[in-house]
Amino acid sequence: MTPDFPQLYSELDLPADCSLDEFKRAYRRRIAQLHPDRTGTDGGSDAAQAALSELIATYVAVNRFHRRYGRMPGMTPRAVASHPLLSARSVSRPGLPTVVPSGDGSERSARSSIWLVVLFLALLVLLASWDWLTLSAQ
Incomplete structure (x- = not known):
């Protein structure tokens, strides 16, 4: 089952360009x-349970989409650039290019690679100092 995002937005009475915080509150x-x-029913009716489980599944899908693409489903990528809250996430400094989070995990991958190089260099220093320490002890 693919989530019906326009139907979800209408059920929550939200526009498609809402923020994630607005979506979570609704x-x-x-x-x-x-x-x-909250309704006081014992387990609720089958229709209410189905609506609740569908709402939860769609909420999970919206969060996954937002983590992956950095925007709400239904919002066009061009609208993200003009959105006041989402475009403020880009960081602009003189002399440096503008950085916009891509959401594809490349930043995490680069950070992991840097940590691997640092750990490798620390291991080399430890091994070199170990030889030096064992030679001076004899």
Whole structure:
């Protein structure tokens, strides 16, 4: 089942260009309305349970989409550039290029590579000093 994002936005009464925080607040309000503990029903009806599980599954899909692409589903990439909150994430400094998070994990991969090189160099220094220390002890 593919999530129906436009239907979700209309159910939560949100525009497609809402922020993630707005989406989470509206989602929590809707969960409170549908949850059997809040409605006072024993387990709720099958339709209410189906609506609740579909809402939760769509919420998970929205979060995955946002983590991967850095925007809400339904928002065009061009709209991200003009969005006041999302475009503020780009960092501009004189003499440096503008950095916009890509969300594809390349930054994490580069950071991991740097840490591997640092650990390798530390190991080399440790091995070199170990030989030096064992020679001076004899």
